[in-house]
Amino acid sequence: MALSKRAAAPRKPRRPYHHGNLRRALLDAALDTIRVQGVDALTLREIGTQVGVSRTALYRHFADKRALLSAVATEGFRTLREQLVAAWEEGNRGPGAFRAMGAAYVHFAVANPAHYRVMFGGFVHQQAPDPELATEADGAFQALVDALAALQADGVVRGDDTVLTANFVWAVVHGVAMLAIDGQLPEPGRVEELMQYALERLATAIGVDAGAR
Numbered sequence: 584m585a586l587s588k589r590a591a592a593p594r595k596p597r598r599p600y601h602h603g604n605l606r607r608a609l610l611d612a613a614l615d616t617i618r619v620q621g622v623d624a625l626t627l628r629e630i631g632t633q634v635g636v637s638r639t640a641l642y643r644h645f646a647d648k649r650a651l652l653s654a655v656a657t658e659g660f661r662t663l664r665e666q667l668v669a670a671w672e673e674g675n676r677g678p679g680a681f682r683a684m685g686a687a688y689v690h691f692a693v694a695n696p697a698h699y700r701v702m703f704g705g706f707v708h709q710q711a712p713d714p715e716l717a718t719e720a721d722g723a724f725q726a727l728v729d730a731l732a733a734l735q736a737d738g739v740v741r742g743d744d745t746v747l748t749a750n751f752v753w754a755v756v757h758g759v760a761m762l763a764i765d766g767q768l769p770e771p772g773r774v775e776e777l778m779q780y781a782l783e784r785l786a787t788a789i790g791v792d793a794g795a796r
Contacts, residue, residue, distance in 0.1 A: 606644045608634050610658065613651055617697040622706055627651065652706050653713040659698030660719035663691050667726040678739055678791045681730055685756050685782045692760035693774065699764060703757070727752060734791065741790035748789055755781050 612633045631641040645651040670687040674680025692699040728749045734740040763774045
């Protein structure tokens with residue numbers, strides 16, 4: 584009697600791994616977690632589970648939570664710097680371009696709240712910062728300093744201490760940005776309204792000539 588062939592049991596499909604860039608996938612998962620649950624809820628184990636990779640694969644990219652947060656902040660400062668410089672260059676390096684930089688700062692925070700909270704929340708500066716992070720953070724601030732120095736050279740901004748003036752400008756736009764991402768300006772159009780008002784008052788305070796190029 585011929586033995587009937589026993590149908591092979593269907594294999595349970597393995598969880599596919601399609602990420603062409605594991606580091607990018609881990610960063611995106613971290614950003615999603617921070618955006619929804621906050622920085623304190625972030626753990627490497629949970630990020631690895633979300634992405635579907637082993638701890639070994641995870642630790643090849645990030646040794647610990649601080650390393651992951653440093654990478655998030657580094658990316659944030661790099662993107663912020665690029666957007667500030669683009670606003671300055673596209674505005675022909677004049678007073679209008681300086682106001683565009685202020686708007687770009689607030690818009691960056693609103694569009695990237697998870698990055699922004701890590702960048703300025705004290706999560707990665709409590710110990711010696713990562714050199715790449717320090718370079719990108721300094722570069723973002725330097726973009727503001729350089730723009731102010733150029734306007735001072737053109738005689739359209741008061742000749743006060745450039746770094747002190749940059750810190751003053753930063754304090755104002757940072758305040759607007761934090762109110763925005765914390766949901767303190769919920770009415771439609773309120774963020775833009777406050778941002779424009781703040782930029783106008785800043786221009787008056789530091790002497791930006793509205794009639795200049």
